[in-house]
Structure formats: structure tokens, C-alpha cells
Amino acid sequence: MEKIAKIAGVSKAAVSFALNDKPGISQATRNQILKIAEELNYVPRRKIKKDTIVFLLVTNDHAQSLDYFQRLPFFQSIIDAFKTKSYLKGYNLSLQTVSKLDQDTFSNWQQTNIYGVVILGTFLTSDDVLLLNKVHANIVILDNPSIENSHSSVVINNKEGVRSIIHQISPKETVLYVHGLPAIPNFQERNTAFKYSAQTKDFNLTEIKMDSFSFSETTTSEQQLIINTLQNNTTIVAENDYLALKIAQIVAEKKLTHNVKALFGFDNIRTLSQSPIPIKTVSVNVSVMVDMAIDLILKEYKVPVHVTVDTNFVEGDKNEK
Amino acid sequence: MEKIAKIAGVSKAAVSFALNDKPGISQATRNQILKIAEELNYVPRRKIKKDTIVFLLVTNDHAQSLDYFQRLPFFQSIIDAFKTKSYLKGYNLSLQTVSKLDQDTFSNWQQTNIYGVVILGTFLTSDDVLLLNKVHANIVILDNPSIENSHSSVVINNKEGVRSIIHQISPKETVLYVHGLPAIPNFQERNTAFKYSAQTKDFNLTEIKMDSFSFSETTTSEQQLIINTLQNNTTIVAENDYLALKIAQIVAEKKLTHNVKALFGFDNIRTLSQSPIPIKTVSVNVSVMVDMAIDLILKEYKVPVHVTVDTNFVEGDKNEK
Incomplete structure (x- = not known):
């Protein structure tokens, strides 16, 4: 002017x-x-009407492209839900990916037609969260349970999900807990909650780490680790469904299915029907998470609001409740 | 028919x-x-259009009437916000009180014009929460941070509020933490969070309980307890603003103001300007809490959704950020 x-x-x-x-x-x-x-x-x-919501996928070191996310069913369903819901609410969706969060990322959001930014936080590091805490913008962080998050957030209720799984297992049972290496905040929260809740049941508990990343192929040594650790009448609890599916495949291949009393996963990755052993899991309603994330963007509250969505318990390849 | x-x-x-x-x-x-x-x-x-939202105040043993709630500024502002927001969204508000939750309470909610019920959960006991978990109705529980709550809920972020207060106090300081007796879930969550966070600062910490209920008058023995415990250059942290205000009055009356380095409360009760010592506090945005509670009723999600609203730090009688 x-x-x-x-x-x-x-x-x-x-x-x-x-x-x-x-x-x-x-x-x-x-x-x-x-x-x-x-x-x-x-x-x-x-x-200029604010008519666009940005959905930003931060890939970090774990993944390279939008294509990567779209091949994983959980992320594909999140992306689909975003497309549908932003359309229904009358907003454009701008789907963006960055390999690393930095100051350049944020400068793009000053465009006057952008209502706000939903960041897929699954792979955010604690440094990323600290950086985001300094950014002044209408931001909602999705799928990252960091407690010190000073933006609004929407996450799965990992603690409730873990309690719901543990509720299915009797006290004193032989339990094998399998978790992966990567520092994914959701996984860390589940692991902590599992260790805490498992104490109340006095399980005969063995815990193993799978060295390779949860989403990648298992190594021979990992396969051997599962086989060596598996006792008779064991209930296996996996930190996530990707791991659960891998364990099912290993156990079936080595013909040890009779040793498995039950196999639990976490997150319904919707490929569980491919599993040679029935997987029981807890599934989050992605549609509700995305609905809440978009609503928080549109409400523009002056104070951070944190939303936690409970899970549904799912047996085998049955649908959600 | x-x-x-x-x-x-x-x-x-x-x-x-x-x-x-x-x-x-x-x-x-x-x-x-x-x-x-x-x-x-x-x-x-x-x-029959579902045109009514019930706002149920459960008084339990702590209080007798709607009048009681309306005399406490925090509850008065919640009730006012409900009236305004239900009107703006085009719904009737039915304000109800019960002295005790039981099966009779729930049978009234089967009326076809009732959209859902928001329950003020401040004074709910764990038995009340267990009972509510068995009720099938469109329910949102407000202001009760019970973790095993199987209905949707909206609560203040007690943990973030406590961190925000502790952030203001330097390591090694002489700190007097004062909490009340009543088993109010919000207060319990604050107390646990305070003890946890205080460790990181290595305070010279003294903790005292005030025997009388936080909202009632102090006894002579409580006054004596504060006076005896107060050292030179002490930072006082009170579990809630009602206690903070009482402490301020006792300290001023006994002319010990010079011993108090700072006085912190929790929940902006909006009568802090009456205090003879400046009270720093964290305040929750009641309007956001009520907005989220009504929205969750109207959305009728099939899965419980838990909302936690962060606080704002408020110094003296300044307004919210």
C-alpha cells in the first residue's frame, strides 16, 4: 500500500x-x-479468503517421499481422510512434504490464503518439536504425543490402547513383548505404558528388541531371536502391527504356530488378513483424528488444545466396532 | 402408532x-x-428434533445446590459459557443438579429431545466414574482427569500448568507447597505433577496440608501451621487459588509479607485482585473447554475423545493473555 x-x-x-x-x-x-x-x-x-489447509508430511530420515507414506496403509488412510474432510468443509488441501523441518519451511506459511497447517508428527524428533514450539502460526501436530508440545495436537490414546490389550491377558501368563528400535514417540509411549501396566499382571515376561526398523525386512538374526525366545503357550505382544505381522510370518514359516497362545499388535494396519496367525490389535479411528485436527485449525483457539482419541479392540480381520 | x-x-x-x-x-x-x-x-x-443439551452438576458431599456452584467464580463462568454457547449453536440448555449419581439419573436422559449430557465432573469419585463407564449415552465429562474414563472428556492441562509454574522458580529456592485434603481429581493430578517436576529443580521443599476443605474458612491451627512453616525468602505454591488467597490473607494479617518471595496459585478464580499479596497463577480458558464439550456432544463420535486444554500464566490481577 x-x-x-x-x-x-x-x-x-x-x-x-x-x-x-x-x-x-x-x-x-x-x-x-x-x-x-x-x-x-x-x-x-x-x-483473500483463507481457503487452504496445508497438510505437511515431515519425512526426516525414515522416508523419502509422499509415495513412501502412501504405501503404508495407516498413512494412506490419514491422507485420504484429509482429502475428503477438507473438501466437505469447503477448503483446499495442500499436501506438502519436507525432508527436514527448518526456518524455510515456516516462511511458506505466511501466504494469506493459508488457514493453518496440520503437521504429521509421527517421525518428529524432540528437536523438531522444540523448533515448532517457537513458530507462531496456526499449527496442529498430528500423531505425536510429546508432552511439551505448545501447539494443539491430536494423537492416538496409546496408554488406553495398551491397557485394553493387557486387559485381554490373564495374570502370570508367559508373555513375549517385542518392540523395535526407532525413536518414534508413539512407540516410546506404548513401550513405557506396557512396562508399567504389565507389572500389575505379574507376567512371566520376556522382552526383545528387533534391531531393524519396524517397517523394513527382518534379518536372519532377528528371526533367530524370535524363535529362540518363543516358549510353549506364549502370548506375544508386538509394539505395532508391522512387527506383529513379521512375527506371524516368522513363526508360521518355522512351523511354531502351536507355541503361540495369542498374538497382539497395535494400530490396525488393515493388512492383518494377510497374517498366517490371527492378530488381535487396537485400532484408532483415523477419521475422528483428522476431523478433530481440521476443526482445531478452523477454530483458531488462542490456547493449545490437546486431543487424544481412544482405540477400538479388533480381533483378527474383523472390522472396527 | x-x-x-x-x-x-x-x-x-x-x-x-x-x-x-x-x-x-x-x-x-x-x-x-x-x-x-x-x-x-x-x-x-x-x-422430534434433538434440541436440548443437559448440563448436569453432580454435587456429591461437597456442595448442596446450583446456588453453591454459582457462588464460585470458576463454576459460574462455566455455567455462563454453557448458556451462551448452547444458545449460539441453536440448542436449549437444561441445567440439572443431582446430589448423587445413580441409575435413576440416567433414565431421564432417554427423552428423545435430548442430544447429550455434559457432566461437570469436578467432584466425581472413582466410583462415579466406574458407574458412568457402564452407561450408554452421549456423554461428555467435563473437568475430571480420570484416566480410565470411557466417555469423552474435556479437562484442564494440570501437568502443563504445573510445569509452567515450576518454570518460574529458580533451582534450590526455598519452596513451601500447600495443598488441601479433599480428593478432587484435578487437585490430585496437580499434586502428583508438582512432586514429580519439583525434583528437577532441587528445591528446599516443605509441604503442608491444610485440613479444612479448600473452599471453606481456615482454622486457627491451619493459620498457625502456615506461620510456623514460613521461612525467610520463601516461594509459596498453592494447589489452587482458593488456598492461595487464604494464605495471602493469613500472611498479611500476621505481617509476614516480607518473608514471601512469590505466591503461586492455580486456576484463575478472578478474585485475585482482592489478595493483599500479588498471586501469580495459571488460568484455563473456560470458553474453550465448554466449546469443545458441546462440540463433542454434537459430533456423536463412536469412540471416546479426550481433550486437554492448556493454561495461560497470569501475574497478579492482570487479564489473561
């Missing part, structure tokens, strides 16, 4: 009158100002 | 056709049926 005033040789107030269609200046001045504004491609801030 | 069919001497299908304005019967029969329906004050189920 300052630039227009300078070129037209009028006051900023006169430019404001012209652009906002208010009286107080001559028609000639008004026409001149509007012409200059048009030449400068000036669009008055108030006239 | 059965009764109408009997009186009119027609089939139930005919009654259904008439009431739902569908073809298949003669105009004479239609008129006769509608006349009988009108005489019987029959309102078809589908025509």
Missing part, C-alpha cells in the same frame, strides 16, 4: 479509501490508484 | 402412511388418522 501511495503521489489513507471502496477521494484519484494497484498485482489482504 | 391404528380400525401400515405423508391410503382414511393422532397428542419420533 505504501508503494502505491508513493507512485500515485497520494497519502496512504487515500490508497486505503480507494482499495476499500470508501468515500473521501475524487473519482479521478480513485481510478488512478486502482490502476496502479492492478499493475502492481496488489490484492488487498482482507479480500 | 398401535393405539392410533386400533382406534381408527386400520392397519399400522396405514397409520404410518398417513403420518409420514405417503401415498397408499384414501384421503378419508388419512384425515381420520391424522385427526386421531392429533387428539392423542402424538408426535412422530422422527419429527
